[in-house]
Amino acid sequence: MNRRQPARPRTGHPMLMTALAAILCGGTGGPGGRAADPLPPDEAPATRCAADAISRSACMIRLVLEDVEARYGGVNEGGISGIVAASSTSYVVSLPREGRIQRYTYAFRIEGGSIRLVGRVPSVRSF
Numbered sequence: 001m002n003r004r005q006p007a008r009p010r011t012g013h014p015m016l017m018t019a020l021a022a023i024l025c026g027g028t029g030g031p032g033g034r035a036a037d038p039l040p041p042d043e044a045p046a047t048r049c050a051a052d053a054i055s056r057s058a059c060m061i062r063l064v065l066e067d068v069e070a071r072y073g074g075v076n077e078g079g080i081s082g083i084v085a086a087s088s089t090s091y092v093v094s095l096p097r098e099g100r101i102q103r104y105t106y107a108f109r110i111e112g113g114s115i116r117l118v119g120r121v122p123s124v125r126s127f
Helices: 014-024 055-071
Strands: 081-089 089-095 100-111 114-126
Touching: 055 081, 055 089, 055 100, 055 114
Parallel strands: none
Antiparallel strands: 081 089, 089 100, 100 114
């Protein structure tokens, strides 16, 4: 009887990862055919963060929350229903609206001990 070895974690197919990076960081189109929203370097300054994974994650989540509050604060619909890690350098935030969930995928670049927000891609899930 053959026993299968447990699957090793995959780092992703290089072409798929390249395509995802292009979509998240200003490629030709994001989910739903929308263009990515690349951020000019002066709009998203680098933020110093500790080098461990938990600190980097917390730093990226703080940057997402600051951006969401700055852009959508004062909109009295559904608040934030979730923030989920899509990869080690991207997060998806969900904002419920009437009849839909507005989602934004935030992409980050890690530069030494700093993290920089490099893109924001909108998508909508209607019901």
